[in-house]
Amino acid sequence: GDFSQLNKMSESVETQLPAGDADAAQIVQNLEDDERKEREEKKKNREPPIVYKDAIDVHIEFDTLVGLIDGKLNEEEQQSLEELHQYMLQDEGSWALGENFLEFIGRLLTDKSLNEGVSLRTLNVLAAAALKDDVILMLHQDRRQHIMMNYAYGVDRLPLPQQQALTLFICNLFENLGSSEWLLYISEWSYNNNQISNIRVTTKVAVNAILSEDEDMRDRGTAILYNLATKEVFDDVAVELTMAVLQFLSKPPPEAQLFRCLKAIARFCQISAQDVPQLIQMIGPHPSSFKGSSQRNDDLIAEISRKVR
Structure with missing residues (x-):
């Protein structure tokens, strides 16, 4: 009797242990599913943020962007553009974005030799990307260089259309928990002789928009304000x-x-x-x-x- 009992036990133990990679992958998958469920649960239970889901037609923005930078990219940048295409239009995950991706974005935003429309179209594509639930992985790439936040810190010096698009990007990042928390990070770095942090920049973008003469800006600014007020x-x-x-x-x-x-x-x-x-x-x-x-x-x-x- 005892022996068969032991046998049963060892069988049940065996079924719990991973039999190679397939099981290990399954365990990882289960954990990821649990995490996703937890995220969705949290998302359901919070005060919903105010975001702008229909402000951008990403196909038009992307095609216009491609037209403006055609022939102006090196091979590596061409690859980054392809990654952006996969992420935004083919619905690949943000894992599709290579490690130089944000440097490419940084160039599109700040390179004065490019048409002024390039930064605008880039920001609009990013504002659409901000709604994706894995955009946080892209943002985490920016830990060292702070390309996005350094650019956003200069919001008040940008032309109005770029200000509008940047404000939309920041606002839409409140759609998902990970990216909304990212906007609130308090760790500081030095930029142009200022100590800045993500929350400082987020606040600056909000204030700049709230106090704008432009109606769209005020609308988006008060949306960021509202979203910040639902946070700690x-x-x-x-x-x-x-x-x-x-x-x-x-x-x-x-x-x-x-x-x-x-x-x-x-x-x-x-x-x-x-x-x-x-x-x-x-x-x-x-x-x-x-x-x-x-x-x-x-x-x-x-x-x-x-x-x-």
């Missing part, structure tokens, strides 16, 4: 964004933009319970001056008013 940000970011929002609110915005602003202010009052309410009192306008635009906004105004004398 530090006091200094909450204060900086609040100051920009109060300036933005000196003219009454459309209901949807007002909602994003009020939602952010309500959240920032929690994060920075002393400074933010004080700022609202000192600078104004008091949120109560916006009463009556909608029920959801009135609810937020009531919530903020409890914190602000």
Whole structure:
């Protein structure tokens, strides 16, 4: 009896152990599936971000880009362009992007010898890429050189169309958890004599857009603001964004933009319970001056008013 019992046990152990590569691959696959399920679960349970899924026709942008850089690329860059094509139009994963890919993107964004439309089309393609759930792997390639964030730090010096596209890129990165967390990284590096970090740049892009004269920019800026407010940000970011929002609110915005602003202010009052309410009192306008635009906004105004004398 004992012997057959032992036999059964050893059989069951054997079935649990990987029999070579196929089983090992299966185990990895199962782990990846579990991770994906967990990510999807998290995604379902969070406040959905505001992103722009239909702002870009990636086929048109890509084809236009190819036309503009035709004959201007070396072999390595040609390869990177092919990788971009596979990633964006053939739906390959971001594993298709080689290690020089971001240097190629950096050239397209900053090379003054190229047509000005090149950087615009590149940013638009990136804004579409930002919605992909594995874009984080591309962003992680940028750990050492910070090509994307150094470029974004100069947002206020770019022509308006490039500012719009860059703001869209940053906003759309909030679509997935990994890339939205990337936007909040606080580790610093030195760039043009400034200590900057991902969150500094994200904040700068948001403020630049919120305070723009351009309607599209303000819309995207308030979307980034709203998205940041659903995250864990530090006091200094909450204060900086609040100051920009109060300036933005000196003219009454459309209901949807007002909602994003009020939602952010309500959240920032929690994060920075002393400074933010004080700022609202000192600078104004008091949120109560916006009463009556909608029920959801009135609810937020009531919530903020409890914190602000």
